[in-house]
Amino acid sequence: MKKKASYFIDFERRVIDDNxxxxxxxxxxxxxxxxxxxxxxVPRQNITFSPRxxxxxxxxxxxxxxxxYNHSSTDNAGVGGFSLPQRGYDTSSTQQxxxxxxxxxxxxxxxxxxxxxxxxxxxxxxxxxLIPALNVSNSFIGGGSQVGNTSNSxxxxxxxxxxxxxxxxxxxxxxxxxxxxxx
Numbered sequence: 001m002k003k004k005a006s007y008f009i010d011f012e013r014r015v016i017d018d019n020x021x022x023x024x025x026x027x028x029x030x031x032x033x034x035x036x037x038x039x040x041x042v043p044r045q046n047i048t049f050s051p052r053x054x055x056x057x058x059x060x061x062x063x064x065x066x067x068x069y070n071h072s073s074t075d076n077a078g079v080g081g082f083s084l085p086q087r088g089y090d091t092s093s094t095q096q097x098x099x100x101x102x103x104x105x106x107x108x109x110x111x112x113x114x115x116x117x118x119x120x121x122x123x124x125x126x127x128x129x130l131i132p133a134l135n136v137s138n139s140f141i142g143g144g145s146q147v148g149n150t151s152n153s154x155x156x157x158x159x160x161x162x163x164x165x166x167x168x169x170x171x172x173x174x175x176x177x178x179x180x181x182x183x
Contacts, residue, residue, distance in 0.1 A: 067099075090125070
């Protein structure tokens, strides 16, 4: 038997230049109310990349490998309504995932499947300024952003091994799964 392989690749990039509208009332130099109304550019970007590779090792064993990469970012998040541009912050998140699956046909009534998955995630928020916030009810919200500077990353892994057995009109599936998380 000849070995067989197939692959698939998906890539997508989206760049969206959104606008948020600010409508606020502030005080001018003479402490008189001044109505403000303007738009603020809030660019968003999403990138997705996901290849898959399937390989038939022999007549009874197949291997599937998948990888996915997802990244999204937004500039000037948190701006709009009463929130002035100085409240804006930049946000980004990235997730990478790899999956490996090996399937073995042991005989006409038994199939064993082993799966491994590893995921890395990272999220970050970066404030434009770290000064205290000022909220004047029904007028404006100024000062620093509501999120400050934050970041979080974690790694997750999972290993599964399952055996499926078929006898006449009955089937039984059993196995185990191990998981780990590092945050």
